[in-house]
Amino acid sequence: MLPNKVKGNDVSTTATTPQVLRLANLKAVLSVMRANGAVTGTDLIAATGLTRATAIAVCDDLAARGWVRELPGERLVGTTKGRPARRFEFNPAAGCVLGMDVGMATATVLVADLKGRTLARVSERFEKPPASAASRRATIKQVVARALAEAGLPPSVVLAAAIGVSTVVDRHGKVAAGHELSEHFDIGLQTEVFADYGWPVLLENDANLAALAERWSGVGTGVDDLAVMLAGERLGTGLIESGRLLHGCNGGAGEVGTLELVDGVGSQDGIARLARYWGNEALAADKPTLIRELVGPGTNRVSARFVFEAAARGDEVAQGILDRIGLRMARVIAVLGTFFNPELVVIGGAVAASASALLPTITRELPRLTATPPRVAVSEFGDAIVAAGAVRLALDYVEEHAMELAPADAPA
């Protein structure tokens, strides 16, 4: 048998020439391993339809490339007889990904291994607006450097990075020109900021990433038709239909910018902003409310937190405000439910935890507003939802392009 034109493994001992395996099979096996934990040859036969010979050959190939590692021979529970199966698992240390949330005020970076487990998390505020593009770039670079240092990893092991920005991004990852906020984010994130590292850098709208995060491991896990609303300051919606993110021709899908047209909504103000606004209004009108005490004597600045807390303690003015907010959200969700017919609408963002106080109002009102009321839930991600979605996007990229990328600890 003549040796094939294949790299490495030329140690002509007993070793027969390794097969050249079809890319699709490598990907399929890798995908099975990422979905499950440790995997045996028999598992792969069931999952992929390949022969045992091929399945194991694929595992050996992936292990040689560094994507997969073989576990020492502990038996799987349950099996007792027969030759012990070799066990392989996806190597989460084959690299890492970066998930970033670059907002108006703050940049957040998550470093995650290839199983999506967080290795480090760092946030930093930008200089007070208006920060120059150069200043924003510098801050972003710095946060990334700190996060990698905290994870104890060199930049070379980063296989992909994804960035969530609160402006319109089309399906090719380009910041759509001409939008209100685009100049704050179209600062060469892909071309300049990370050019030195040579990482693939993906850009996406923050609400879209929030949707990816929820479908990945949040309350929307496994839901194929899903809407996620970032509802803190500005309403923004990420839409997943049949498991795929919607963008529209310029990336504007889900931008609820013209909500002025919707009765009883009138703007794209989010929950926190409305709570502040109406809280201040109540104070200005000298209504008797706990909010005043929570704000304290020195200042007049109501923060959303105080309104929610006052309402929780039974304050009627605050509860009235939450009712108003709930009604408004119900209307927005009703429109979403009618137009997109999602199975589930998730309210996310920093305000999500508080937003659970709005759920009774929302679920009560929804059936009156639409014939197809979706389930409504509140995200449990907190303010890392966008960065978590960015991690998911980067992981998707790595999975898709695995065979073109070089794992961190690839042998030779």
Add this chain to the structure above:
Amino acid sequence: MLPNKVKGNDVSTTATTPQVLRLANLKAVLSVMRANGAVTGTDLIAATGLTRATAIAVCDDLAARGWVRELPGERLVGTTKGRPARRFEFNPAAGCVLGMDVGMATATVLVADLKGRTLARVSERFEKPPASAASRRATIKQVVARALAEAGLPPSVVLAAAIGVSTVVDRHGKVAAGHELSEHFDIGLQTEVFADYGWPVLLENDANLAALAERWSGVGTGVDDLAVMLAGERLGTGLIESGRLLHGCNGGAGEVGTLELVDGVGSQDGIARLARYWGNEALAADKPTLIRELVGPGTNRVSARFVFEAAARGDEVAQGILDRIGLRMARVIAVLGTFFNPELVVIGGAVAASASALLPTITRELPRLTATPPRVAVSEFGDAIVAAGAVRLALDYVEEHAMELAPADAPA
């Protein structure tokens, strides 16, 4: 060389054993042929990346199955030297498809060949509502029989049938239960009506089919992010994002049922209905208008046609009605444009031709209502838009499942 386990072609003359070809390659070549006209081996090499040997083998195989036919040896223009290339083309007579529009009042059937060319078209009205399910079934069967007779084709050559219905249909082709109109259409179209023929019968929402039609060969040809509004009696919207139809979890995506929430719209009434309604209102108010003359002395029933005609002739009352309708449509389109960000919105249905009178108003108002105004156009399909879309859906099915179907004139 041992003969393979392959059907037919056992005439052991010079004929070498035919190759068994990969399904994906058969499909790829078939797809190229459907897209282009006559095709040579060299064309296929360029289009598919296969070798000439394989490409021609695929053609011979497809020809033997009946999907493709070889053209007699006229040279293609331009080439002058060398051995003449064999030329193959997709065989449009390998079968036919049915595209149906089953509405409340009328059933329309198109018979089309596999290139999508119409071979016959028949419409028939149902018994006056409420027609029983049995009566509706009988009418539908009858229209189909007449259409096939008109095309001169037996039922056996039908490879697939698609039906557009004006109710909610999910992405698996099931009529969603519990909807206003569902009982008129959930009459066993797939299970009973055509059970005898053994055709694959696909069900889809009428507006969705309209969208397929426009993207196939209408004003939306090739547009990847497209909304089509059926705007005659009831507003219904078909949405295509990134080239794919949107359904939502129950098929309700694009149902504008809760438009009550949208300022200045208030219902899902379509253009024709509004024209009638406001036309009657004007007559009742005794306004001086040409509409009265067009309606005639005997009756008081305004039809939409009269309003459009009066407006075209300069009647101010009628023009005022069209303005109101235009404003309303602009608002609906603005909401669509904001939520979906389509490149183009097409107004379709029987009323489409008249609707071009509304375009100036709509395009004038849109930029005020949304930051992302889509292009707006009027369909040129007339009232066959749904049936045409059904043809397209059936063709897609045939293309997808070609290798599982038996062409009409398959040899032996």
Add this chain to the structure above:
DNA sequence: AACATAAATTTAGACGCTAAATAAAAGGAG
């Protein structure tokens, strides 16, 4: 008639897999 050209056809063999035979690594029975 001889040549040039572009395509078809034939042939050998490469590639990536499967199927079947064989070997290995364990537990259990005697």
Add this chain to the structure above:
DNA sequence: CTCCTTTTATTTAGCGTCTAAATTTATGTT
């Protein structure tokens, strides 16, 4: 402890599908 059973890994032969290269064929040109 040895033998048997079970379960898996490994090896081997070879099959199906394609490519690459050589050969042939059909045409136009000189």
